Amino acid sequence: MSEQFEPNIVAFLCNWCSYAGADLAGTSRVQYPANIKIIRVMCSGRVNPLFVVNALQQGADGVLISGCHPGDCHYMEGNFYARRRLKLLKELLEFIGVDPRRFNMSWVSASEGHKWKEVVEKAVEDARAAGPFDQFRRRQIGW
Amino acid sequence: MDLNKLRETAAGIVSRDDVKYLIGWRRGTFGYRAAPYFVEDAAGVEELIFSPLCISNLAAYLTLVEKLPVPRGQEPDQRKVALLVKGCDSRAVNQLLVEKGIKRDQLVVVGLPCPGMVDWKLLAEKYPETEAPVEISWKGDDFLLLYNGQEIVVPRAEALAEKCRLCRHPNPLISDVTVGEPVQPWAPAEDSGVAEVEAKSTPERWAYWEEQFSKCIRCYSCRNACPLCYCEDCILDRLDPTWVNRAVNFSENTAFHLARAFHLAGRCIECGECERVCPAGIPLGKLNRKLAHTVREEYGFEPGLDPEAEPFQASYKPEDPEEFIL
Amino acid sequence: MSAMLLHKDKWSEFTGRLSGKNLWAPSLQGGIKKFAPVGEGDAVQLDAENTAVPPKALLFPQTETLFRFSEGQEDLEFPGLDEPVILLGVRPCDARAMAIVEKLFRWDYEDPYYLKRRELTTLIGLACNEPGLNCFCPSVGGGPASTEGLDILMVDLGESYLLEGLTGKGKALLEECKDLLEEAGADALQQKEQLVQEAASKIRRSVDPEGIPEALPGLWEDPLWQRVSAACLGCGICTYLCPTCYCFDIQDELEGAVGRRCRMWDSCMFEEYTKHTSGHNPRPTRRERTRNRINHKYSYFVDKFGVIACVGCGRCSNLCPVNIDLIDILRQVKAAP
Structure with missing residues (x-):
């Protein structure tokens, strides 16, 4: 029996929608993969692209960013900025040879516990297919 | 190019009481170099040149000048800075105005329609650099070299810089005064540099950039030469939090180059300075141009065309593409 | 043993033998010239142009770990600097620079890292027959065949290299490769003098630092x-x-x-x-x-x-x-x- 690769995925979730959505998934006993390490941010617009770069450097095999649906942002327009910004980041990562499956973004509202489950499953499946991402890891502790 | 006209115009500008200095170019000290040149009085204009070697983007100096505290009892120097700009340089000025990095009323912009610059490294393959500065001028579409006392015509295609082959705006887009007749824009070439990388598979792309980023010595010349990299407190110099470690290795170098390219997304005006100054020969322009293509093709935006435009990353449209979002 | 000749037929055998001893030589790495390790069977080509990154990077790495530490452990872990290195094709200016920088690292505090690396490094220099555009070494006390800081000076005589052992380390290395070398005659030494003079006359730029x-x-x-x-x-x-x-x-x-x-x-x-x-x-x-x-x-x-x-x-x-x-x-x- 071959052991399945379990990717490490860092997820940045906005406080108002996606984090609440993930919470709802939890309280509704919706099962989703445990490969996700959630970091709560106030808004998807708060996600500095360097967060993503840093996560990949520190050993994440994939990154997921999730925010409110367009128009639902608690801060009116934060997710619109995030959308522009992270699209560019996605293109840039792809261009330097990072497997696009390592980067996912979603809109999950506070009532979409089931969608959250699907999103996580997709992100995990993607990252698993892309394999371990070791090439970009910090090796500072070496000599 | 009528140098006399340029010098006359420049002399008129630097003689004004409200102008501190004019930034232009002069002949370099050897080979194919041209040096940025700060003209402070009318006598200084005699050294000004505009030739196919004047490839550097002088707009970088608008924000490089250190802002020192003004001693008590003294008035801050409010005089204007005059700047010579080619088409690409003028876009940097526009973008700086968009970002309020500079003030329009503190600038005198002298526009120079640009027939295209040479990449001296291409020339040096055939005609090695000499101790004496080499004179180059435009001759029709081609370049005319005065090399070791000999006149040599170098066909345009042999020596034209990459950024000029791709150029879409050879005429200045902003200027207070223009010297010379507007040039006829040429059809920009296909961006083969970016296309070549895009054609590779994902692992091949990674291997390509791994080789490139591994060469980086982190001298930060790409950052400093860029007219639009002017944060007073750059994340690369930050220790708390340390966004990018100072250690030079592939991982940190890659993080640095991602940060640099990303911070210029939707802002880069494709002057190619980052790539030109890189002592390690990293094709940084490809990263910037890749993002510029995306911004142009998918968002219909080109930075630096309009000083009144909205900054790309600080604005949005409800209908922005989102096919990548789950 | 003082001056020896290495015929270019035997060059690859010579570098092959050194490559087992942690040999580094100038190499073009994706468009930038710097010193890189020579693996077994790798060809070493020394040409006119000096490396963009100076060989100082080997004695004074751009990033050097001084020690490692971990939580809960009192002892620090220090790097084991014990592997000898041979640098082949170092320009006389860069070797002189190492001798100059050493003065600093030997000053009021003896820097163990730099000095240890210096001690472990054997420098095989290559005299410049074709100085670069902005070379001005004679103006500041050097020269195209300056020996300061080097262990062995190599001069390209065309058909062969002239190798001069300058220090104990250098002489010992030549002794090891004795079977590949032959004693240099007076004509070779004369040819070297001539080449060095020619090279010096080709240096185009100068400034007199006097004053x-x-x-x-x-x-x-x-x-x-x-x-x-x-x-x-x-x-x-x-x-x-x-x-x-x-x-x-x-x-x-x-x-x-x-x-x-x-x-x-x-x-x-x-x-x-x-x-x-x-x-x-x-x-x-x-x-x-x-x-x-x-x-x-x-x-x-x-x-x-x-x-x-x-x-x-x-x-x-x-x-x-x-x-x-x-x-x-x-x-x-x-x-x-």
Whole structure:
């Protein structure tokens, strides 16, 4: 029996929608993969692209960013900025040879516990297919 | 190019009481170099040149000048800075105005329609650099070299810089005064540099950039030469939090180059300075141009065309593409 | 054994034999020339142009771990510096630079890292037959076949290389390769002299440093510094790629419960180099920084160690993207009142 690769995925979730959505998934006993390490941010617009770069450097095999649906942002327009910004980041990562499956973004509202489950499953499946991402890891502790 | 006209115009500008200095170019000290040149009085204009070697983007100096505290009892120097700009340089000025990095009323912009610059490294393959500065001028579409006392015509295609082959705006887009007749824009070439990388598979792309980023010595010349990299407190110099470690290795170098390219997304005006100054020969322009293509093709935006435009990353449209979002 | 000849037929055998001993030689790495390890069977080609990155990077790595530490452990872990290195094809200027930098690392504190690496390194120099455009080594006390700092000097005689063992280390290495070498005759030595003279005559740029160290302190407020630094971008090219620049910064890097203390190249041309925590910067503009760079090389170092900390390799002039030309600055210093 071959052991399945379990990717490490860092997820940045906005406080108002996606984090609440993930919470709802939890309280509704919706099962989703445990490969996700959630970091709560106030808004998807708060996600500095360097967060993503840093996560990949520190050993994440994939990154997921999730925010409110367009128009639902608690801060009116934060997710619109995030959308522009992270699209560019996605293109840039792809261009330097990072497997696009390592980067996912979603809109999950506070009532979409089931969608959250699907999103996580997709992100995990993607990252698993892309394999371990070791090439970009910090090796500072070496000599 | 009528140098006399340029010098006359420049002399008129630097003689004004409200102008501190004019930034232009002069002949370099050897080979194919041209040096940025700060003209402070009318006598200084005699050294000004505009030739196919004047490839550097002088707009970088608008924000490089250190802002020192003004001693008590003294008035801050409010005089204007005059700047010579080619088409690409003028876009940097526009973008700086968009970002309020500079003030329009503190600038005198002298526009120079640009027939295209040479990449001296291409020339040096055939005609090695000499101790004496080499004179180059435009001759029709081609370049005319005065090399070791000999006149040599170098066909345009042999020596034209990459950024000029791709150029879409050879005429200045902003200027207070223009010297010379507007040039006829040429059809920009296909961006083969970016296309070549895009054609590779994902692992091949990674291997390509791994080789490139591994060469980086982190001298930060790409950052400093860029007219639009002017944060007073750059994340690369930050220790708390340390966004990018100072250690030079592939991982940190890659993080640095991602940060640099990303911070210029939707802002880069494709002057190619980052790539030109890189002592390690990293094709940084490809990263910037890749993002510029995306911004142009998918968002219909080109930075630096309009000083009144909205900054790309600080604005949005409800209908922005989102096919990548789950 | 003093001067030996290595016929070029035996070059690959020679380098092959050295490659088992941690051999490094100039190599083009994706467009930038620097010293790289030579594997078994790798061809070593020495050509006219010097490396862009000086071999100082081997004795004074751009990032060097001084020690490692981890939470809950009192003992520090130190690097085991014990592997000898051979550098092949080092230019006389770069070897001289190592001898100059060594004075600093041997000064009031003996730096164990640098000195250990220096001790473990054997430098096989290659005299320059074709000096580069901005070479001016004779002006600052060197020359195309200067031997200072080298263990072996190699001169390309066309058909063969002339190898001279200069130190115990160098002679021992030649002794090991004795079967590949033959005794050099008087004609070879004569040919070498001639080539060296020819090379010296091909050096195009020069500046007489006489009087510069004495003049610099008096030019502290001279307008020349504003003039020569106006175009400076404030990048680290001139200092990082200078074979005699040795400034470093020390930082701790952490990853979870483990970390390391490392030193890395720093540059006096960077704004934050002298920036205090308070925000005050005693060298607030590029003018002061440029002035410091020249003063350090041509005045402070001379005061302290009696030698100019510049070997005339021309890298700073060659590689500066805005044509800030050291020779031009020195000429302006000499011309200043």
